[in-house]
């Protein structure tokens with residue numbers, strides 16, 4: 351029979367594993383979700399190869415929602431005074447600028463609904479990056495952004511940070527469109543330490559919000575233990 355303890359030692363070990371990796375401490379621009387037992391349970395479900403597509407959708411959506419909320423915590427705010435229905439004034443805050451989402455196709459599209467749930471009528475751009483057959487380097491195939499993207503904070507969406515190649519290309523394209531590095535927040539469910547090191551080395555001012563930092567990459571650039579191919583799990587292809 352399974353133990354009914356809340357198993358604080360497992361959660362504690364996970365927490366430790368997610369502040370340092372075999373490549374050293376996490377870069378200071380990386381923020382993980384609070385490594386709670388609940389979060390670990392959600393990840394256990396989506397990592398399990400026996401999990402049904404319906405459950406994969408449901409539980410990955412729950413994690414995506416947490417990640418988007420955490421991403422929004424990183425947006426700057428300005429003072430805002432309002433009047434409440436009691437006639438009192440309240441000195442609060444409001445978001446400083448406008449945001450948009452940019453999903454890296456096609457897996458990143460799975461994160462759009464989670465963003466829309468918390469940011470009503472948010473503008474969403476898309477970017478398609480694939481490996482160039484000749485050079486083996488990530489190549490831009492398609493992009494469509496809101497026309498005023500240079501004035502917005504960008505939540506860049508891609509569920510898996512493996513080598514970091516696509517994400518770095520996406521940041522390069524966003525910066526070519528006038529988005530400053532420090533206005534980009536990259537949100538993903540699982541990161542490989544190798545990808546984090548490369549990505550954060552190149553773009554130290556992009557904040558990375560990740561749910562979990564895994565052990566590493568295998569020879570096929572899959573994250574280990576990971577969850578397999580996110581697109582396949584999500585779309586059953």
Ligand code: URA
Pocket residue numbers: 510512571572573574576577578579580581
């Ligand atoms: N993309 C995935 O879907 N899974 C991985 O493990 C790595 C990249």
